[in-house]
Amino acid sequence: MKWWKLLISVLFWLLLICVESTGVGSRRNAYATMMYMGTPRDYEFYVAIRVMLRSLSRLRVDADRVVIASVDVPTRWIHALEEEDGAKVVRVENLNNPYISDTSHDRFKLTLNKLYAWSLVDYERVIMLDADNLFLKNTDELFQCGQFCAVFINPCIFHTGLFVLQPSLTVFKNMLRDLDIKKDNPDGADQGFIGAYFSDLLDRPMFYPPRNGTKLDGTFRLPLGYQMDASYYYLRLRWSVPCGPNSVITFPGASWLKPWYWWSWPVLPLGIQWHEQRRENLGYHSEMPFVLIQIILYLGIIAITRLARPSLSKFYHRGADKNITIIQTSLKAIAMLSIIISYISPFMLVPHTIHPVLGWTLYLLGSFALSCMVTSVFFLPMLPVLTPWLGIIGVLIVMACPWYTDGVVRALSIFAYAFCASPVLWISIGKIRSSLHISLEREGLLPGRLTDSTQSNSFNKIY
Template sequence: MGWSGERRRHVVTFFRVLLVLLAVVQTTAFQGVKLKKKEHRNAYATMMYMGTPRDYEFYVATRVLIRSLVNLQVDADLIVIASLDVPLRWVRALEEEDGAKVVRVENLNNPYKGQENFDKRFKLTLNKLYAWSLVDYDRVVMLDADNLFLQKTDELFQCGQFCAVFINPCIFHTGLFVLQPSREVFKDMVHQLETGKENPDGADQGFIGAYFPDLLDQPMFHPPLNGSNLDGQYRLPLGYQMDASYYYLRLRWRVPCGPNSVITFPGALWLKPWYWWSWPVLPLGIQWHENRRQTLGYAAEMPVIIVQSIIFLGILAMTHLARPSISKLCYRNSDKTTSLIQTGLKFMAIWSILAAYIVPFAIIPRTIHPLVGWTLYFLGSTALSSIAINSFLLPAIQVFVPLVGIFGSLLVMAYPWYPNGVVRALAVFGFAFCYAPIAWGSVGKVMARLQVSLEREQFLPKLAESSPPSGFNKLY
């Protein structure tokens, strides 16, 4: 039965519309991203993509960044440049709960992934170039997720075509920079990606740095971020029109002596502020968590925290009730064939103690508040250490000496009245130097006690015996 002419026309129309939509998707990247609703002349933008073990952590960090800007009531739109594989529930949360405008984009191909020095975690950071395609805006402040805004910095939008902050005399940082969107610049950047423009690190930092090689020689733009012109540099008046094409942007982070406008946390990947263990190693991280507590909250992690707390408390109770009786010692076993078993038990005891200090780091939710995280860590380490203590009849005080040392080092690092970071580092080093002999002595005592327990055959009856003596390993 053939199709009617009307039905055939509907099918042809459907496929025409589909082809037009596909063409729009394919050309969006090169014609500039168009937003559904523009409310301001300028925008703060950040990006999200998937494919790393830390996707959720950066999603949380992005939401905290967005909400820090919302609370300041900045005179700008808030944009999240999200790759197409970002989960829809995350996109809806950013749009409906955080008030951001999400721009979906295809991942830009990284032609540098074959370089010897390439770090695969930077494979998709070139998506940051989409900031130049936000042509609905006069200026865009492009941000990494590890920024936190404490005061309004709308003066940044007075920048020229490009502004950046230098992290050393030769390299500027792409974690926070200001740009003027341009279809032509974006097309040229994509073209240079395709032709393999030289890039020292294979990421956005190296590419953008190579694209603006003479930035350091340009006039300096110094916005009044903290409300005063403290260093005598030229202060740009409101409404001033710049003639130069791009500028060296000098931001003021007066830490810890004065008010901060923007806190940026560039540094070791595993010491980002949203990780609970980063404080007090990273002192300013507590401000990030305070901002999250006041805006986003920790409801997503609390069910896991409650379950883990119950499990750790249960382990403590069970190991106490099941502790072997030491009122009667088992006689020696002279069978030399058990030496291998004794060696295995010794390694088992050592690794069980090490696991008690390592496992909590792996299972505690990474983005909870540091005070909750460290409390749960000490509870978990105590619970898991009790397994080794009660199973191998080890001295509890010596086993807990490293845990006490960790607690002491945290107190030293968290001391808030150090005049500078150098004094703080020296204080931590001094504490470690003084506590190291105590920790080493405790290791020696644990090993000696373990050897005595093995020699007395607390764990192994004679292999020739069909059953252990009465009273052996009797439970309370």
């Protein structure tokens, strides 16, 4: 019986070796992205990378998912990427960017870490990605492309948010040498550097994947459908990209309007699609405690302001008659500033990467609660103070309306709404100032009322 047990053990170990040799570690290709620290948006890009990695897994790509992470990325983030998202993390030192002497290039100073993609020589092909890519379809056919392939979303400049490369230490060393000699770079970042290195790509043929699955040699242009600029969608509020498989959406442009920020929708309608992918793949568990705390806080403020009615006379000392003008001017300024703060501070407190519907709901609840507090403290009428609040709800409805025929009609509708709402807002400001004047007079903070009160008190003392 012992030889049977020995035979079973040998077969088991042989099977295990075969599984490992054909498993994730032996995959010939990889989807790669990079992560580095040192910007105010590090956490947001970390979340975006996790969503992209999980969406690739959901699409069942036949490739490793690699994160090129600088050594200063927090260990807990690395563990989450490896253990929860199934990514392979490659730790690297930040590449020195010789172009950061120009202050306009400082925000790009670490994007040259993208060049490490050429050092991933364990793979035959690598698809290098930015975090702001939204995958709609599996794009494994791109691994059949040549030594370098990219999309021209600009007529003359290809985009480095997604490109295919064949890893090569020779190319990697040549790039590092070009950095040392500070080769011309129009933007001081990866876009300009890689664009200059493959300057002849515009003259290369278009890539079409061979049906037999073979890999091509050379450099190719990729069809626009592999890197659909979100700007194309906003013009007609639908996709009209005739070439390519329409597989990937990219969001170039202002960094504060990336799709993971809750305020980007409905300003930019496609942001909701990114959040739908996050909801399906990652969820919002990390942000929910902050959301619940803020909801409880705002509801508490509303309840307290309905019960407490403070008096303006508590904010000053009546004996300081010579400073009455300064007091009433200061209170007017404080009241107007408080209204402004009640609309700004909730915006800053909402977790940046929360779902837009929840984000806007939390913001509106916060601004309503703080506005109620201002009206209670300064005895202001509710409707004028809440006019901006109602206006924000109106503009959200106008922007999110799904029945626009195209982006031009949508833009004109938003402009018309703003034009019509401006006089209402101006009238509400006038009513707030008038009501504040009446409140100050009622509390004895205006000179005329204070004089009458003083004379009356003197008369009563005489008699």
